[in-house]
Amino acid sequence: MSMEDLYQEIILDHYRKPKNRAPELADEAVHVHHSNPLCGDEMDLRIRVLDDRLDAVVFDGEGCSISQAAASAMTQAVVGRELKDALDLAEDFRRMMHGDDPARPDDLGDGIAFTGVAKFPVRVKCALLGWMALRDAIETFERGASAHTVTHEE
Amino acid sequence: MAIDVAAVRRSFPILDRELDGHRLVYLDSAASSLTPEPVLDAMDRYYRWSRSNVNRGVYPLAEEATDLYEGARTTLAGFLDADPVGVVFTKNATEACNLLAYGFVRAHLGPDDVLLSTVMEHHANLVPFTQAAAAVGAEVRHVPITPDGLLDLDAAAELLADGRVTFAAFVHVSNVLGTINDVERLTRMVKDANDRAIVHVDGAQAAPHLPVSFRDLGIDSYAITGHKMLGPTGIGALVARPELLERMEPFLTGGDMIRDVTLTGATWNDVPHRFEAGTPMIAEAAGLAAAVGVLEGYGMAAVRSHERDLTAQLLDALGTVAGVTVHGPKDVDLRGGAVSFALDGIHPHDVGAMLGSRGVCVRVGHHCTKPLMRCLDVAATTRASSYVYNDVDDLEPLVDGLEAAAAFFAR
Numbered sequence: 151m152s153m154e155d156l157y158q159e160i161i162l163d164h165y166r167k168p169k170n171r172a173p174e175l176a177d178e179a180v181h182v183h184h185s186n187p188l189c190g191d192e193m194d195l196r197i198r199v200l201d202d203r204l205d206a207v208v209f210d211g212e213g214c215s216i217s218q219a220a221a222s223a224m225t226q227a228v229v230g231r232e233l234k235d236a237l238d239l240a241e242d243f244r245r246m247m248h249g250d251d252p253a254r255p256d257d258l259g260d261g262i263a264f265t266g267v268a269k270f271p272v273r274v275k276c277a278l279l280g281w282m283a284l285r286d287a288i289e290t291f292e293r294g295a296s297a298h299t300v301t302h303e304e
Numbered sequence: 305m306a307i308d309v310a311a312v313r314r315s316f317p318i319l320d321r322e323l324d325g326h327r328l329v330y331l332d333s334a335a336s337s338l339t340p341e342p343v344l345d346a347m348d349r350y351y352r353w354s355r356s357n358v359n360r361g362v363y364p365l366a367e368e369a370t371d372l373y374e375g376a377r378t379t380l381a382g383f384l385d386a387d388p389v390g391v392v393f394t395k396n397a398t399e400a401c402n403l404l405a406y407g408f409v410r411a412h413l414g415p416d417d418v419l420l421s422t423v424m425e426h427h428a429n430l431v432p433f434t435q436a437a438a439a440v441g442a443e444v445r446h447v448p449i450t451p452d453g454l455l456d457l458d459a460a461a462e463l464l465a466d467g468r469v470t471f472a473a474f475v476h477v478s479n480v481l482g483t484i485n486d487v488e489r490l491t492r493m494v495k496d497a498n499d500r501a502i503v504h505v506d507g508a509q510a511a512p513h514l515p516v517s518f519r520d521l522g523i524d525s526y527a528i529t530g531h532k533m534l535g536p537t538g539i540g541a542l543v544a545r546p547e548l549l550e551r552m553e554p555f556l557t558g559g560d561m562i563r564d565v566t567l568t569g570a571t572w573n574d575v576p577h578r579f580e581a582g583t584p585m586i587a588e589a590a591g592l593a594a595a596v597g598v599l600e601g602y603g604m605a606a607v608r609s610h611e612r613d614l615t616a617q618l619l620d621a622l623g624t625v626a627g628v629t630v631h632g633p634k635d636v637d638l639r640g641g642a643v644s645f646a647l648d649g650i651h652p653h654d655v656g657a658m659l660g661s662r663g664v665c666v667r668v669g670h671h672c673t674k675p676l677m678r679c680l681d682v683a684a685t686t687r688a689s690s691y692v693y694n695d696v697d698d699l700e701p702l703v704d705g706l707e708a709a710a711a712f713f714a715r
Contacts, residue, residue, distance in 0.1 A: 162713075215713060
């Protein structure tokens with residue numbers, strides 16, 4: 151399989167110029183830290199919630215190009231969405247990474263460029279890291295907590 | 305005699321394979337080596353010609369199978385300059401370490417004992433012993449490394465000073481740093497500090513690449529695996545002093561490992577059979593013996609010399625790539641052919657994907673050495689590792705691929 155199957159130009163754009171990448175967020179509701187010790191990926195995700203919507207989402211971290219680009223594209227796709235809607239979209243992305251056709255391709259935005267990652271099983275967890283952090287952040291918010299740390303094992 | 309790489313390559317059929325139009329450049333032999341024709345033939349011949357079970361059969365096929373299996377034990381013992389009675393076949397080196405951890409450490413050590421390990425161990429030679437130590441309440445001490453990636457023997461001397469270390473397990477050649485440890489010296493240090501101490505060495509990365517004399521090393525046991533030394537997967541060995549095996553409890557029980565069985569109990573067979581329960585890996589033993597024959601045909605001194613020279617060229621080649629930092633010793637007299645490195649600012653997964661797309665096979669990740677990754681303050685590395693079928697022609701695709709990765713992932 152070629153580099154282009156995996157690394158679409160949109161993915162490289164997000165990797166080189168990530169969107170919503172920041173080490174902090176004013177008035178954050180929740181901060182979660184997710185890591186994948188097998189790859190060494192680290193992800194901090196912060197969300198601000200207003201009227202049950204994602205008012206702002208920022209990420210920061212270290213990892214491979216796929217993990218960083220997927221988090222960047224995720225933030226663009228979910229800002230402004232209702233929490234329930236964002237969770238639904240996260241589930242759609244997760245199913246896409248397991249080879250299913252996405253139900254909401256337009257709503258995934260640049261996230262659709264990651265379709266090819268499903269063909270590279272070892273990289274799927276890289277693409278999912280930001281989305282899983284988002285899901286955890288929303289669920290943490292709904293529990294009434296403000297911080298959570300998760301380590302993903304294979 | 306120098307290795308004739310062109311001739312060597314002709315006996316490895318997989319090297320004829322192309323990947324997306326690229327020549328296969330296999331630089332992952334520290335993970336698993338390729339398989340030459342004589343090994344494939346030996347396994348094929350067993351299945352086509354001598355297929356039957358070992359032990360107790362009184363017909364010719366069964367005698368042939370038994371001869372193949374026991375002959376492999378003698379062949380491996382000869383290769384490592386060890387007593388065949390001390391050779392226990394296992395699934396791999398990991399199982400060999402577990403056999404020792406269960407059969408000896410858990411059976412004989414207690415809260416007054418101390419285990420000595422190092423920070424550069426593969427998980428296979430670490431986890432079985434840390435688990436065993438925890439089970440018996442023994443302390444574990446770890447020899448640190450110097451900035452050059454060598455074991456810090458001054459620190460080891462301090463760890464040994466109170467004489468409480470009764471079991472040591474350390475690696476001969478590091479699968480990440482490439483470091484060739486001075487096994488004889490550290491073994492003498494351990495035994496001088498406590499003459500009852502047992503020394504176990506993980507030889508998985510050494511036996512395929514260096515001349516090894518078990519007797520000369522002065523150790524008590526040595527773990528190897530067949531698939532890293534041109535042999536098949538599914539066979540390894542614990543090579544031990546027979547008197548150590550005599551002190552060990554069985555790890556797996558069942559058929560073949562017994563002397564007598566009643567409805568309520570059993571007595572054990574002689575060593576090494578005591579530790580080989582059930583039908584063993586007969587075809588794999590035949591394949592491993594053939595692999596030893598291939599290596600002895602090259603001559604292990606020639607294998608080492610070839611890899612030493614190629615590693616020097618590999619280090620030079622990596623030095624030409626901007627942003628590459630090599631981990632481990634730079635002196636090729638102190639290291640084997642596994643070379644781990646970082647490419648500045650680019651995650652090893654991305655480096656490995658670029659190299660893989662060009663037919664260049666390297667390993668990326670933590671290489672089953674998470675404590676060492678923490679020492680190096682990295683999450684993962686890229687590792688290129690060579691063997692008898694590699695030569696300088698394999699270095700150019702590696703360097704080109706690294707430069708392509710640097711350009712592709714530049715921010």
